[in-house]
Amino acid sequence: DQQVKQNSPSLSVQEGRISILNCDYTNSMFDYFLWYKKYPAEGPTFLISISSIKDKNEDGRFTVFLNKSAKHLSLHIVPSQPGDSAVYFCAASARSGSARQLTFGSGTQLTVLP
């Protein structure tokens, strides 16, 4: 049973427009959420995060929104650029025993068309 779900395996957006990537989770113990970006043949790189005490966090062109009641978060990229084309993973963190663990979604392939 996947605790973090990204229901759209792919998304195509025109350059300059907004990209919206969605993520749903089921575990109410998750209290920290992160987005990672992955290019082919590279490891995932951290993009932006949000704590459960907030509902929005912004960093340049990237904004993450968290709706705790709906157990839903989204990543907005505006304006989208061709270099943003990559796989985006949503991840959620919860305290587990003596450590924190990250649980990843299955990823969304974003393609930004020039």
Added chain:
Amino acid sequence: DTEVTQTPKHLVMGMTNKKSLKCEQHMGHRAMYWYKQKAKKPPELMFVYSYEKLSINESVPSRFSPECPNSSLLNLHLHALQPEDSALYLCASSHNVFRIATNEKLFFGSGTQLSVL
């Protein structure tokens, strides 16, 4: 230096071989991780080391044997693997496993693409 370096980048091995994957970081991180990622699937946690001690083993078969010789190095020893073990193996590090901060994040290496024949 904000890199996690993994070697080799690609590895092909037979089911009777013994091989090792290596991971190195020089960021002073005290937590290191092994993840396994199959195609079109999310990374799945295998092991967590905290201060060079094994902290979490996610019920990984014994044919995978992790080792943390020092705070900068993490190895994954492979023996008698099965074809279904073919995957991308990712190493990651973070400041520590307990940290709850706005900049808590994992730094990932590029991975080792493993094929078991």
